Amino acid sequence: MLALGKLLELTLAGREPAQKIQLTADGVRLRWLGEGALEVTPPGGQDTGLDLLLSAGIHGNETAPIELLDRLLQGIARGDIKPRARILFLFGNPGAMRTGDRFVEEDLNRLFNGRHECSCGSEALRACELEQLATAFFSLAGRTRLHYDLHTAIRGSKLEQFALYPFKEGRAPSRRELARLRAAGMEAVLLQSKPSIVFSAFTCEQLNAEAFTLELGKARPFGHNAGVNVERLEQRLKQIIEGTEPSLEEASLDGLQLFSVAREVIKHSEAFILHLPADVENFSELPKGYLLAEDAGKTRWIIEEKGARIIFPNPKVKSGLRAGIIIEPASEALLDQSLA
Ligand SMILES: O=C(O)CCC(=O)N[C@@H](CCC(=O)O)C(=O)O
Numbered sequence: 158m159l160a161l162g163k164l165l166e167l168t169l170a171g172r173e174p175a176q177k178i179q180l181t182a183d184g185v186r187l188r189w190l191g192e193g194a195l196e197v198t199p200p201g202g203q204d205t206g207l208d209l210l211l212s213a214g215i216h217g218n219e220t221a222p223i224e225l226l227d228r229l230l231q232g233i234a235r236g237d238i239k240p241r242a243r244i245l246f247l248f249g250n251p252g253a254m255r256t257g258d259r260f261v262e263e264d265l266n267r268l269f270n271g272r273h274e275c276s277c278g279s280e281a282l283r284a285c286e287l288e289q290l291a292t293a294f295f296s297l298a299g300r301t302r303l304h305y306d307l308h309t310a311i312r313g314s315k316l317e318q319f320a321l322y323p324f325k326e327g328r329a330p331s332r333r334e335l336a337r338l339r340a341a342g343m344e345a346v347l348l349q350s351k352p353s354i355v356f357s358a359f360t361c362e363q364l365n366a367e368a369f370t371l372e373l374g375k376a377r378p379f380g381h382n383a384g385v386n387v388e389r390l391e392q393r394l395k396q397i398i399e400g401t402e403p404s405l406e407e408a409s410l411d412g413l414q415l416f417s418v419a420r421e422v423i424k425h426s427e428a429f430i431l432h433l434p435a436d437v438e439n440f441s442e443l444p445k446g447y448l449l450a451e452d453a454g455k456t457r458w459i460i461e462e463k464g465a466r467i468i469f470p471n472p473k474v475k476s477g478l479r480a481g482i483i484i485e486p487a488s489e490a491l492l493d494q495s496l497a
């Protein structure tokens with residue numbers, strides 16, 4: 158296998174490859190772009206016109222998605238997977254991946270869309286670098302742009318695999334993309350309702366990519382991901398990469414639950430208290446009238462929405478950041494119905 162296929166190994170060791178460009182026997186070009194970053198270019202004449210950005214390790218302890226990208230890249234470097242799309246593989250936070258932590262100094266996934274300019278640590282520099290890599294990758298005109306930013310969650314989840322679909326002014330969520338996600342095993346999609354500072358929101362808002370954060374299960378250390386079943390996603394990604402994906406014309410949304418954001422719970426001070434047991438799972442229902450959280454200045458978060466559920470509850474985040482999202486069921490009528 159080509160040495161550049163071992164991007165994960167190189168990244169974890171903090172090593173630079175001796176050769177920055179390598180070609181497979183079929184003429185697929187692998188190009189190392191910097192720490193944790195590798196571009197794949199199919200041979201001339203094979204390219205279907207898709208630019209696919211696959212990122213993982215934005216949170217260093219979320220290892221199942223990192224292992225998934227490692228398998229795909231090794232498959233390409235061995236010649237087993239024959240790409241017909243341009244691909245950018247990104248391991249987001251190498252420092253945190255090496256220590257097995259969510260982040261080193263601050264949460265990388267709260268530093269995009271320019272937010273890194275207000276900060277100066279290693280993650281702020283990395284967010285700026287990732288924005289530049291993604292911008293250069295998605296700079297070719299007339300191509301289809303798709304980004305999956307792969308994560309696993311801190312808690313268990315009643316719906317194990319789900320996507321978060323960034324908000325973009327003037328654009329209705331694409332039914333076609335949701336059908337593709339359903340076929341890839343996602344059980345739910347959360348439609349965001351305002352701009353955000355996460356990586357997928359950057360590529361969606363600034364670079365016009367169809368972009369998603371995908372949550373694939375519970376975060377565990379390297380080598381302990383037998384409980385995270387990514388088979389359907391892996392299979393679909395191979396098909397997307399090789400240009401052999403079954404038509405999405407007939408694809409259905411059956412079984413895919415849609416949610417929208419009712420409210421984001423923002424922690425304002427160290428007095429913030431979340432009234433949820435530590436083992437409450439994502440998508441747990443919250444009854445009307447339930448006192449979810451309290452903060453300084455007599456702020457109280459009381460559930461008013463019918464069918465409300467909670468995701469990503471985390472009272473330990475820094476003040477000013479999201480400490481949970483209250484979500485509610487959404488209707489298919491919100492979607493752009495076109496399958497083109
Ligand atoms: O389990 C948790 O509390 C967080 C899991 C995670 O890292 N989720 C992403 C979601 C990004 C998005 O909103 O699209 C994050 O919080 O960064």
Ligand SMILES: [Zn+2]
Pocket residue numbers: 215216219308309310
């Ligand atoms: Zn994450």
